[in-house]
Amino acid sequence: MCRAKWLALGVLALGLIASKAMAFETVREAARGQTVYFNAWGGSTQINDYIAWVAGEVADRFGIELVHVKLTDTSEAVSRVLAEKAAGQTTGGSVDLVWINGENFLAMKENDLLYGPFAFDLPNFDLVDTEGKPTTLIDFTEPTEGLESPWGMAQFVLIHDSATLPEPPADLATLAAWAKDNPGRFTFPSPPDFIGATFLKHVLHAAVDDPEILTAAPDPATATGHLAPVWTWLDDLQPALWRGGRAFPANGPALHQLFEDGEVALTMAFNPAEASSLVLDGRFPETTRSYTLADGSIGNTHFVAIPFNSDATEAARVVADFLLSPEAQARKQDPQHWGDFTVLDLDKLAPEDRALFDAIEFHPATLPPGQLGDTLLEPHAAWMDLIEAGWRDRYGS
Amino acid sequence: MTLVARGLLLALVLVPTLAGLLGVLAPALGYLPVLGFTEPSLAPLARVLATPGLGQAAAMSLAVGLASTAISLLLAIAITAGIESRRISRWLERLAAPLIAVPHLSIAVGAAFLLAPSGWLVRLVAGPLGMQTPPAFAYGAGYDLLVLGAVLVLKETPFLVAVLVAVAKSIDARRSLALARSLGYGDLEARLKLLAPEWLARAKLAIIAVLVYGIGNVELALVLGPTAPPLLPVLVLDLLTHPDLTRRLDGAAAALMLTALTGLGYAAYRIGAALAALAFRTWLATGPTPSLTRWLARTGDVATTLLLAFLALTFVVLALWSLAGPWRFPDPLPAILHLDLWQRRAPLLLAHAGTTALIAVTTAAIALAVVLLWLESTGRTTLPSWLWLPLVVPQIAFLFGLQILLLTLGLTPGLIPVILAHLLFVLPYTALLVADSWANQDPRYATMARSLGHGPWATFWRVKLPLLKAPLALALAVGISVSVALYLPTLFAGGGRITTLATEAVTLAQGGDRRLASATGLVLALLPLLALLTARRLGR
Numbered sequence: 001m002c003r004a005k006w007l008a009l010g011v012l013a014l015g016l017i018a019s020k021a022m023a024f025e026t027v028r029e030a031a032r033g034q035t036v037y038f039n040a041w042g043g044s045t046q047i048n049d050y051i052a053w054v055a056g057e058v059a060d061r062f063g064i065e066l067v068h069v070k071l072t073d074t075s076e077a078v079s080r081v082l083a084e085k086a087a088g089q090t091t092g093g094s095v096d097l098v099w100i101n102g103e104n105f106l107a108m109k110e111n112d113l114l115y116g117p118f119a120f121d122l123p124n125f126d127l128v129d130t131e132g133k134p135t136t137l138i139d140f141t142e143p144t145e146g147l148e149s150p151w152g153m154a155q156f157v158l159i160h161d162s163a164t165l166p167e168p169p170a171d172l173a174t175l176a177a178w179a180k181d182n183p184g185r186f187t188f189p190s191p192p193d194f195i196g197a198t199f200l201k202h203v204l205h206a207a208v209d210d211p212e213i214l215t216a217a218p219d220p221a222t223a224t225g226h227l228a229p230v231w232t233w234l235d236d237l238q239p240a241l242w243r244g245g246r247a248f249p250a251n252g253p254a255l256h257q258l259f260e261d262g263e264v265a266l267t268m269a270f271n272p273a274e275a276s277s278l279v280l281d282g283r284f285p286e287t288t289r290s291y292t293l294a295d296g297s298i299g300n301t302h303f304v305a306i307p308f309n310s311d312a313t314e315a316a317r318v319v320a321d322f323l324l325s326p327e328a329q330a331r332k333q334d335p336q337h338w339g340d341f342t343v344l345d346l347d348k349l350a351p352e353d354r355a356l357f358d359a360i361e362f363h364p365a366t367l368p369p370g371q372l373g374d375t376l377l378e379p380h381a382a383w384m385d386l387i388e389a390g391w392r393d394r395y396g397s
Numbered sequence: 398m399t400l401v402a403r404g405l406l407l408a409l410v411l412v413p414t415l416a417g418l419l420g421v422l423a424p425a426l427g428y429l430p431v432l433g434f435t436e437p438s439l440a441p442l443a444r445v446l447a448t449p450g451l452g453q454a455a456a457m458s459l460a461v462g463l464a465s466t467a468i469s470l471l472l473a474i475a476i477t478a479g480i481e482s483r484r485i486s487r488w489l490e491r492l493a494a495p496l497i498a499v500p501h502l503s504i505a506v507g508a509a510f511l512l513a514p515s516g517w518l519v520r521l522v523a524g525p526l527g528m529q530t531p532p533a534f535a536y537g538a539g540y541d542l543l544v545l546g547a548v549l550v551l552k553e554t555p556f557l558v559a560v561l562v563a564v565a566k567s568i569d570a571r572r573s574l575a576l577a578r579s580l581g582y583g584d585l586e587a588r589l590k591l592l593a594p595e596w597l598a599r600a601k602l603a604i605i606a607v608l609v610y611g612i613g614n615v616e617l618a619l620v621l622g623p624t625a626p627p628l629l630p631v632l633v634l635d636l637l638t639h640p641d642l643t644r645r646l647d648g649a650a651a652a653l654m655l656t657a658l659t660g661l662g663y664a665a666y667r668i669g670a671a672l673a674a675l676a677f678r679t680w681l682a683t684g685p686t687p688s689l690t691r692w693l694a695r696t697g698d699v700a701t702t703l704l705l706a707f708l709a710l711t712f713v714v715l716a717l718w719s720l721a722g723p724w725r726f727p728d729p730l731p732a733i734l735h736l737d738l739w740q741r742r743a744p745l746l747l748a749h750a751g752t753t754a755l756i757a758v759t760t761a762a763i764a765l766a767v768v769l770l771w772l773e774s775t776g777r778t779t780l781p782s783w784l785w786l787p788l789v790v791p792q793i794a795f796l797f798g799l800q801i802l803l804l805t806l807g808l809t810p811g812l813i814p815v816i817l818a819h820l821l822f823v824l825p826y827t828a829l830l831v832a833d834s835w836a837n838q839d840p841r842y843a844t845m846a847r848s849l850g851h852g853p854w855a856t857f858w859r860v861k862l863p864l865l866k867a868p869l870a871l872a873l874a875v876g877i878s879v880s881v882a883l884y885l886p887t888l889f890a891g892g893g894r895i896t897t898l899a900t901e902a903v904t905l906a907q908g909g910d911r912r913l914a915s916a917t918g919l920v921l922a923l924l925p926l927l928a929l930l931t932a933r934r935l936g937r
């Protein structure tokens with residue numbers, strides 16, 4: 001009886017997988033010959049090269065032309081889709097696939113600018129570590145509902161040069177003290193840049209007594225009180241920042257440039273392997289190292305989504321599925337190519353696929369998965385709005 | 398034919414600009430039906446007015462626009478006035494065309510590194526001074542504005558020189574100059590006192606265009622401007638691309654304010670000009686002042702030389718970075734120079750250069766054809782002044798509205814909309830250059846051709862065009878260099894799908910690989926220079 005039940009379940013599961021694969025086969029057929037305009041941040045040559053590799057692969061394997069539309073900010077794509085909706089353009093939109101997460105996803109979801117749900121029907125989605133990496137299903141605090149497909153895992157790290165700064169400040173409290181002893185050698189990108197905003201989220205996490213309150217929208221009655229320690233900490237730090245806190249780098253790469261130029265002693269990244277790729281590129285010294293704050297560090301998932309008015313939804317889905325394939329994910333995790341951690345559950349992989357991941361060597365500048373310390377969750381987007389607005393009021397003007 | 402020509406010009410320039418302005422005005426007043434805003438309201442304006450830092454952003458934009466315009470104008474007047482009597486001016490006039498062709502974005506990429514506290518100038522002295530880390534001091538937005546202002550002056554002075562020289566040629570001043578000389582005035586002083594006011598009056602639209610660009614441009618503000626708060630045009634762009642879609646209304650309202658700010662800037666320019674006229678009148682009444690004139694000329698020479706040296710250094714820096722291996726502070730030069738980057742990035746740079754050239758050449762050729770059609774079929778040579786509208790309104794104030802218009806017409810963002818958007822900015826320059834030489838051509842050749850039995854088109858093709866070969870080739874080259882440097886029109890009309898060297902340079906300069914940004918800046922500068930050289934060769 002029991003065995004029969006399991007057998008039936010197994011057959012059912014196999015049947016589901018088989019029908020899913022078969023259903024996707026028709027998608028692949030329809031996708032052939034389509035062009036996918038992939039709107040993705042284009043500020044990193046390494047990532048651009050990776051996307052160019054993907055373009056070559058999907059052209060060879062599926063007959064899809066993938067065009068990388070390089071954005072300076074994902075919101076550009078969001079606004080374009082919105083402008084198209086404003087003009088009544090419900091087909092033939094200019095964006096077919098967009099690299100997205102967080103508030104941009106929320107904006108597109110809330111304004112019905114997304115195609116789908118499609119993610120759960122991708123064959124390779126079954127390999128995603130949805131249990132170990134719950135952020136693959138919940139983007140910041142917003143459920144994805146299959147409207148976006150996970151692409152990679154991010155974790156916030158700080159980067160220093162072990163030759164000039166062998167013992168970097170271990171937590172936020174020491175960071176403030178160290179910055180005051182070394183005026184002008186620390187800064188962060190100005191919010192709303194996501195690296196700068198993420199740094200402030202760490203300050204927020206450290207400031208509240210109960211991090212649980214950050215998972216829901218802030219209560220206006222108590223929010224000001226919760227935020228007060230954030231501003232106290234920043235006020236205290238302000239004069240010791242680079243340029244006396246009177247200017248901030250525009251984004252993460254701009255902060256990297258300041259680090260490369262020796263103007264600041266610390267830089268930060270949302271990708272644990274970024275430091276090593278910059279070392280390999282000859283930009284950062286060999287002695288560069290990454291570390292996470294003892295207070296814990298924020299981790300999240302980034303995704304790809306398809307706008308509602310794309311004419312290439314089949315090809316876009318095939319590309320999204322290919323991005324989830326063990327081969328593409330392993331290449332992405334390799335610091336030589338990008339160094340972005342996988343969303344897959346390695347235990348679900350076939351041995352030969354797993355071997356791809358086991359073969360990856362980590363440069364000493366990268367913290368391998370498992371040495372990243374405690375992961376903090378992204379606070380609710382409304383908290384970030386409060387922080388960004390408050391920061392602009394106080395320091396951004 | 399006349400109607401077609403007129404209609405074409407209207408449809409290509411006036412209609413899109415006005416429609417774009419309307420497309421911004423409506424959401425600024427609370428009307429954006431797609432987001433459910435159908436009730437006109439002043440709330441977006443109120444929200445923008447309450448934005449922290451707005452006042453400072455506006456003040457900084459106004460200051461940098463006014464100051465750079467004033468300085469460029471003074472230098473341009475000094476150079477133009479000296480063309481007959483001073484070698485340096487003649488030399489600078491010859492340099493004006495290639496200098497106009499150098500895209501400001503290339504200069505900006507180099508300038509940003511040259512003048513940073515960890516930049517080249519500091520690195521050159523860091524070793525002797527024993528500096529191990531770059532100087533850390535709390536300098537505010539003023540520093541960024543200074544660098545931005547310098548780049549603006551570098552960009553605008555040659556343009557104003559070209560405009561003033563063209564204006565000066567159209568004024569017959571021989572008698573008044575002869576009179577001035579007989580009263581003991583030197584040539585330079587005579588021109589400054591007798592002719593300069595007239596030049597300024599005739600060059601009014603060009604001066605407004607320079608002022609509006611200084612206050613309202615996005616690309617230089619992005620690359621060189623301060624960040625906390627940014628300049629007003631960047632604030633507008635941030636709002637128009639904010640993830641919270643309802644902020645589009647605020648972005649439109651802010652764009653409206655930017656337009657108002659350029660109006661305010663013009664008013665300030667007029668007041669400044671009136672005050673300057675008072676001082677000028679005193680100078681006018683004191684009789685010949687050769688020593689003061691010499692001093693003025695010398696100050697102008699020093700400023701011009703410094704600017705040219707600054708320009709040359711930015712290009713040396715671009716070349717160095719594009720070849721640099723590791724180059725850390727305080728090393729005065731990179732440890733290794735190699736061609737790695739050029740080899741690895743050649744396909745990418747060539748692809749972007751190809752797109753850029755394709756758009757630029759097509760746009761410039763269409764603009765030339767439209768202008769010639771208009772001149773030939775209307776028989777007029779005075780251009781309608783609304784042709785300048787796209788240049789005297791901040792770009793961002795109508796490009797968002799234009800984007801919606803293009804989409805409503807069913808044009809998917811791509812090459813064609815980009816070319817149409819570029820035409821808005823290329824047509825006025827082409828028209829200006831061509832109309833001038835068209836008006837100055839000797840009509841007797843055409844009359845003779847007609848009397849020999851040639852039809853109007855044969856006369857046009859076989860007599861008029863060959864006679865104007867040189868100015869037409871120059872107009873093409875200028876059209877190309879205008880198009881090559883356009884950032885915002887490419888971004889909005891291309892839907893981000895079209896990557897040109899200019900969009901790539903802005904993306905990279907804001908944060909990215911400085912080596913690749915430098916290489917992009919160099920290739921970006923190469924295209925217009927090539928166009929200019931080719932035009933010179935063709936024109937011979």
